[in-house]
Amino acid sequence: MAETLTLKNNIRTLRFFSNEMTQQELASKIGVTRQTVMAIEKGKYSPSLEVAFKIARIFNKPIDDVFQYTSLDEK
Amino acid sequence: MISFREKSLWVSLLISLVIASVYGDNILAFLAAGEAVSGQDISGLIFRVVIAFIVLEVVLHIALAMKEQEGSGLPEDERERNYRLLANNVGYWVLSIGVIACISQQMINSSFGFEVQNEYTNLALAPFELKLVVIFWLSEVARFATELYYYRQES
Structure with a gap:
């Protein structure tokens, strides 16, 4: 049976360690709405590669540190 | 918190439903009267309904934009583009299937001698344009509802 994979992210944590950056600030920096940042953070919307790279660049992290494509069972 | 675009969609959906109820109510009143209705009466009704729809859309969206000044200016x-395109696709299918069904019905009507009347008391034999308005309205409602469904899925 095919493994069920899901896109997880650490945006909330990364925002916290970036002087409690707000969703609105992050949204303005990457050129999307606050609602989009909220949806990405909650894992309800998978961003395009471009937006994913922009987010990683804002936090000065490789994209793997921001987004993980993992099995549903993995924590 | 709901975005400006989502609020705008709710406004458009509500206007569509209100306008449809006014339109449907008038058509049913025509039929209930039991008198033959001329194409001119129906054209007048469609014209009034379209004008009411445009006026309501413009006025309520101006009011919404004034209330939500921050969100309204954002590109x-x-x-949002993904959701709009997905919803457009659904609306397009509803419109295509509806128009094909309408043309098929028209062909069946003429093949089997069910005359399409200029004056009528039966909605099944209503003119083509009257059905097209309903199909167009259905496709718009499907479009708004689909887009709202995607937005609501996130909350």
Whole structure:
């Protein structure tokens, strides 16, 4: 049976360690709405590669540190 | 918190439903009267309904934009564009299937001698344009509802 994979992210944590950056600030920096940042953070919307790279660049992290494509069972 | 675009969609959906109820109510009143209705009466009704729809859309969206000054000026982002395109696709299918069904019905009517009347008391034999308005309205409602469904899925 095919493994069920899901896109997880650490945006909330990364925002916290970036002087409690707000969703609105992050949204303005990457050129999307606050609602989009909220949806990405909650894992309800998978961003395009471009937006994913922009987010990683804002936090000065490789994209793997921001987004993980993992099995549903993995924590 | 609901975005400006989502509020705008709710406004458009509500206007569509209100206008449809006014339109449907008038058509049913025509039929209930039991008198033959001329194409001119129907054209007049469609014209009034379209004008009411445009006026309501413009007025309520201006009011919404004044209330939500921050959100109204923002350009559409990729998520909103994705949802809009997905919803447009659904609306397009509803419109295509509806128009094909309408043309087929018209062909069947003429093949089997069910005359399409200029004056009528039966909705099944209503003119083509009257059915097209209903199909167009259905496709618009499907479009708004689909887009709202995607937005609501996130909350």
